[in-house]
Amino acid sequence: MNQSIETKEQTKSENLTAQLIEAIVSGEYSPGSKISETELARFFNVSRGPLREAMMRIEALNLVERIPHVGTRVATLSPEKLIEIYAVREALEGMAANLACKNITDQEIAGLEMLLEQHQEHIEQVDGASYFHQQGDFDFHYQIIKASRNSKLISLLCDELYHLLRMYRYQSPSTQSRPTHALNEHFQLLTAIKERDAELAEMLMRRHIKRSRELIENQLIEEGKTNDAE
Amino acid sequence: MNQSIETKEQTKSENLTAQLIEAIVSGEYSPGSKISETELARFFNVSRGPLREAMMRIEALNLVERIPHVGTRVATLSPEKLIEIYAVREALEGMAANLACKNITDQEIAGLEMLLEQHQEHIEQVDGASYFHQQGDFDFHYQIIKASRNSKLISLLCDELYHLLRMYRYQSPSTQSRPTHALNEHFQLLTAIKERDAELAEMLMRRHIKRSRELIENQLIEEGKTNDAE
DNA sequence: ATCAACCTAATTGTCGACAATCAAGGTTTT
DNA sequence: AAAACCTTGATTGTCGACAATTAGGTTGAT
Numbered sequence: 124m125n126q127s128i129e130t131k132e133q134t135k136s137e138n139l140t141a142q143l144i145e146a147i148v149s150g151e152y153s154p155g156s157k158i159s160e161t162e163l164a165r166f167f168n169v170s171r172g173p174l175r176e177a178m179m180r181i182e183a184l185n186l187v188e189r190i191p192h193v194g195t196r197v198a199t200l201s202p203e204k205l206i207e208i209y210a211v212r213e214a215l216e217g218m219a220a221n222l223a224c225k226n227i228t229d230q231e232i233a234g235l236e237m238l239l240e241q242h243q244e245h246i247e248q249v250d251g252a253s254y255f256h257q258q259g260d261f262d263f264h265y266q267i268i269k270a271s272r273n274s275k276l277i278s279l280l281c282d283e284l285y286h287l288l289r290m291y292r293y294q295s296p297s298t299q300s301r302p303t304h305a306l307n308e309h310f311q312l313l314t315a316i317k318e319r320d321a322e323l324a325e326m327l328m329r330r331h332i333k334r335s336r337e338l339i340e341n342q343l344i345e346e347g348k349t350n351d352a353e
Numbered sequence: 354m355n356q357s358i359e360t361k362e363q364t365k366s367e368n369l370t371a372q373l374i375e376a377i378v379s380g381e382y383s384p385g386s387k388i389s390e391t392e393l394a395r396f397f398n399v400s401r402g403p404l405r406e407a408m409m410r411i412e413a414l415n416l417v418e419r420i421p422h423v424g425t426r427v428a429t430l431s432p433e434k435l436i437e438i439y440a441v442r443e444a445l446e447g448m449a450a451n452l453a454c455k456n457i458t459d460q461e462i463a464g465l466e467m468l469l470e471q472h473q474e475h476i477e478q479v480d481g482a483s484y485f486h487q488q489g490d491f492d493f494h495y496q497i498i499k500a501s502r503n504s505k506l507i508s509l510l511c512d513e514l515y516h517l518l519r520m521y522r523y524q525s526p527s528t529q530s531r532p533t534h535a536l537n538e539h540f541q542l543l544t545a546i547k548e549r550d551a552e553l554a555e556m557l558m559r560r561h562i563k564r565s566r567e568l569i570e571n572q573l574i575e576e577g578k579t580n581d582a583e
Numbered sequence: 584a585t586c587a588a589c590c591t592a593a594t595t596g597t598c599g600a601c602a603a604t605c606a607a608g609g610t611t612t613t
Numbered sequence: 614a615a616a617a618c619c620t621t622g623a624t625t626g627t628c629g630a631c632a633a634t635t636a637g638g639t640t641g642a643t
Contacts, residue, residue, distance in 0.1 A: 133421040133422065134421045134422070136409075137421065172402065175406060176405060176406060176409050179366075179406050179409040179410050179413075180409050180410075180412075180413055182410070183409075183410055183413030183414070184413070191363040191364045191367065192363070192364070204504075204505070207503045207504060207505040207506070208505055210448060210452065210503055210505075210506065211445070211448070211503070211505050211506055211509065213448065214444040214445050214447060214448035214506075215441065215444050215445065217444060218440060218441070218443065218444035222440065273437045273440055273441070274434075274437060275434070275437040275438055275440075275441050276437070276440065276441055276444075279441065279509070279513075283509075
């Protein structure tokens with residue numbers, strides 16, 4: 124019932140866009156695989172018109188790659204691209220943390236505190252259940268981004284970059300994370316936000332993201348070594 | 354001849370996209386004005402299919418605003434939105450300057466020096482010809498962004514944000530600028546880049562953009578005052 | 584046997600027509 | 614007279630068919 128409201132946005136083209144984004148991000152279509160317009164259109168019971176319109180939008184989000192007269196493929200997210208995204212994230216989320224200090228409400232801060240306490244319990248209970256943690260990680264970051272009150276910043280991060288991040292996570296479930304350290308950094312960050320210390324919050328956020336990036340870079344180096352060894 | 358290669362991308366939908374972006378950014382279609390699909394399609398000698406596909410892409414760039422079943426309008430860029438964009442620019446271009454220090458070639462640095470010298474001459478000759486200066490301002494920033502070698506960063510700044518900036522410039526030719534100060538800041542920045550001082554370059558770039566933003570904010574306050582006075 | 588040219592099948596790009604929706608003006612009812 | 618309800622005109626959304634282009638396999642020549 125609720126679904127019938129949610130899924131029926133207004134127009135087929137828009138529904139398709141939302142559904143395809145979710146399907147691609149969640150790994151339902153494997154990266155690099157070809158997307159046949161005719162086939163997909165038949166599957167979703169629409170004509171190729173709306174489907175192509177949806178594809179144009181999704182292409183703009185960098186979730187698929189299109190070559191004229193050839194076809195569309197689900198985007199593949201190499202570790203190199205991911206590292207680029209992390210550099211962008213570092214800049215943008217640093218700014219978001221900075222602005223959040225100026226605009227966040229006390230109520231939102233209380234919400235963030237609750238969120239982190241939940242995460243703490245999760246980590247203590249199921250030591251290293253990284254899936255829950257990663258979802259929680261996203262939640263925390265989302266809240267701070269929203270609290271920046273800068274709609275451009277919000278849409279860039281949430282609508283463009285985070286789709287790609289989620290996509291990568293589904294692609295590479297082996298991705299390392301560091302739940303305990305990350306949680307500590309979240310607590311530090313929240314403290315800075317609570318004290319409305321914008322510069323400190325920005326610095327902590329940037330360091331937090333930079334460390335995640337370094338983890339990926341190290342993995343990449345490791346992979347390089349093993350590949351060389353072959 | 355060159356043109357026939359440039360303009361004929363490959364497909365009508367893509368040609369349209371490029372042409373419409375240029376037309377909208379350059380103010381050919383005035384902000385807020387309604388765009389009739391039938392009319393535009395006839396004007397460009399295409400059917401509504403490719404035109405709508407182009408619109409979807411352009412909507413993703415935030416150059417037009419679409420309401421389902423109602424229509425499409427050329428985006429209006431309020432000073433408030435512009436200020437938001439400047440905050441994003443500050444973060445992203447700061448990072449770009451930082452990365453550029455690590456990746457720029459000596460040849461590119463020499464190019465930047467020449468560019469700034471040209472600007473200096475321009476300013477000395479035609480004191481306050483802000484159009485040339487603003488174009489030059491963009492050139493300088495573009496080069497640094499490109500030198501970051503981060504393709505995500507480059508596409509975000511050049512393909513998304515700068516279109517909006519150019520659009521605003523065409524909308525409000527009365528926009529104040531501060532050629533002399535800006536040029537000094539550019540020289541400072543270039544010095545930091547030459548010395549590969551990433552942190553300093555980032556800081557200088559951020560301050561440079563922040564000052565531009567403050568100029569806009571002050572204009573906004575002035576306008577507010579005059580409006581209150583009425 | 585190898586390479587080049589050609590042909591064919593399949594996919595994408597484009598079009599014109601039809602269906603669905605909205606905005607505006609006029610009509611009727613209270 | 615004001616408000617609610619059609620009705621109509623125009624615009625957008627969707628569809629199925631056709632045209633253009635590509636990829637792959639086949640044929641032919643060197």
